[in-house]
Amino acid sequence: MGTLNVRTDDAMEKALVELTAARHSSRSEAVRYALLQTYKQLLLQQANADAQRLADDPDDQAEMLAIQRFMGVA
Template structure:
């Protein structure tokens, strides 16, 4: 496992303090925050992709063709 050094400011220290109140270590709090932020970014990208697909008839047709090929729809 690699190590990462991060400079914190007052806002970061406040956030870390809030995330460690439940007993997490500082390292666990930072990992938690990074993974949740990454998950949120992936969800935002998936939502944007879904909106794009919903609004483009060519993409919808391709998506349906792929679902049919995979046996997900008839």
């Protein structure tokens, strides 16, 4: 496991105090939690963007319709 040093400002200190109190955790655990939550949000945003891109793609829509017809769903 690696080590990360982070310089904090007043806003970060306040956030750390709130996270550690709310989760009854250490500062390191609060930072890990916040980092993983941010990463999860990024992945969800990327998945949503991909889904929207595919939903807006006429070629993909045609292929999905063809698959549905093949499977007897449409």
